[in-house]
Amino acid sequence: MTNDLFNHRTIRKYKPDAVSSAILEQILLAGIRASNTGNMQVYSIIITREKDIKDKLWEIHFKQDMVRQAPLLLTFCADFNRFVKWCIQRKANPGYDNFLSFFTAAIDALLVAQNIAIAAESFGLGICYLGTTTYQADPICKILDLPGGVVPVTSLVIGYPDETPDLTERLPLKAVIHHETYHDYSPTDIDELYAEKDQSVLTHELITINQKETLAQIFTDIRYSKHDNVLFSKSFLEVIKNQGFMNND
Numbered sequence: 001m002t003n004d005l006f007n008h009r010t011i012r013k014y015k016p017d018a019v020s021s022a023i024l025e026q027i028l029l030a031g032i033r034a035s036n037t038g039n040m041q042v043y044s045i046i047i048t049r050e051k052d053i054k055d056k057l058w059e060i061h062f063k064q065d066m067v068r069q070a071p072l073l074l075t076f077c078a079d080f081n082r083f084v085k086w087c088i089q090r091k092a093n094p095g096y097d098n099f100l101s102f103f104t105a106a107i108d109a110l111l112v113a114q115n116i117a118i119a120a121e122s123f124g125l126g127i128c129y130l131g132t133t134t135y136q137a138d139p140i141c142k143i144l145d146l147p148g149g150v151v152p153v154t155s156l157v158i159g160y161p162d163e164t165p166d167l168t169e170r171l172p173l174k175a176v177i178h179h180e181t182y183h184d185y186s187p188t189d190i191d192e193l194y195a196e197k198d199q200s201v202l203t204h205e206l207i208t209i210n211q212k213e214t215l216a217q218i219f220t221d222i223r224y225s226k227h228d229n230v231l232f233s234k235s236f237l238e239v240i241k242n243q244g245f246m247n248n249d
Contacts, residue, residue: 004121009167011126014069014159023123024072027158030119034111042101043109044079045116046144047072053143060139061132061155070126070159075133075140076113078105080245081149096149102245106153113154126161129154135232137239148244169197 024047032041048054049072057075058067067073080096087094117127133140133155140152175193185193197203203215210218220226240246 004118007167008121009126009161009165010128011159011161011163011165012064012066012128013161013163014066014071014126014157015162016069016071017160018071019125019159023125027116027119027123027125031112031116034108034115036108036111037104040083041108042078042080042083042096042105043112044077044082044150045112046075046077048075048144049073056143057140060136060143061130064130064132066128066157067130069162070128070157072156072158074113074116074156074158075144075152076109076154076156077146077150077152078102078109079150080105081147084149097244097247099240099245102151102240106151109153113156116158117156120156120158124160125158128157130157134236137236138242141239141243146243151240151243151245169200171197 028045031045036042048057054068054073057073058064061067080094080101084094084096113129117129120127131154133152137152140146141150144152146152171193198215206215206218207213210222212218212221237246
């Protein structure tokens with residue numbers, strides 16, 4: 001098994017060095033070998049290199065500097081536009097203007113994104129996912145001229161790392177694995193499974209900086225608050241609807 005999978009780091013600082021066309025092509029070819037629903041490949045990848053467009057996307061992605069620093073910004077979209085056109089041109093009657101079809105295409109796009117992330121790291125490149133893609137789906141649609149049937153679901157910055165951050169801790173396997181059926185967690189289980197995360201040096205630093213009592217409060221009150229979750233849920237659902245995916249007939 002490749003060691004790349006055990007050494008993944010989120011990179012937020014990049015060198016200006018370009019990624020060669022040959023390497024990029026290999027990464028993209030690895031991406032489209034990902035599993036997908038019915039081999040329909042209902043996704044698209046938009047590669048952004050131009051400074052003017054990257055500047056606009058940097059603004060949208062909460063001004064995260066890596067968007068400008070990294071030579072490549074890839075936006076992954078759920079895309080039934082192409083497939084629907086093929087169906088119509090082949091005398092078939094498509095019925096993909098619904099939420100299930102969006103969800104199908106979104107899963108496919110994310111599978112491709114992860115293949116590309118792993119392939120990029122195998123070439124010594126660094127990557128970082130941008131969760132702000134769904135928060136800002138509406139302006140991204142406008143900047144990238146996305147037609148109906150196409151919705152951005154995630155983005156990756158890719159380039160040569162200009163930092164080597166420590167590996168981020170992960171929960172133990174027993175926290176996420178269930179055998180045969182789901183086994184719910186007792187209070188004791190929660191304390192045991194989150195002990196390392198709760199007690200880490202980084203956690204204590206974050207608690208001090210953010211003036212909170214626990215790491216959980218940093219997640220619920222600052223990083224992913226209910227207010228923001230509801231706000232961005234409404235805006236993303238509106239984009240999905242406007243792009244033609246919410247027909248309930």
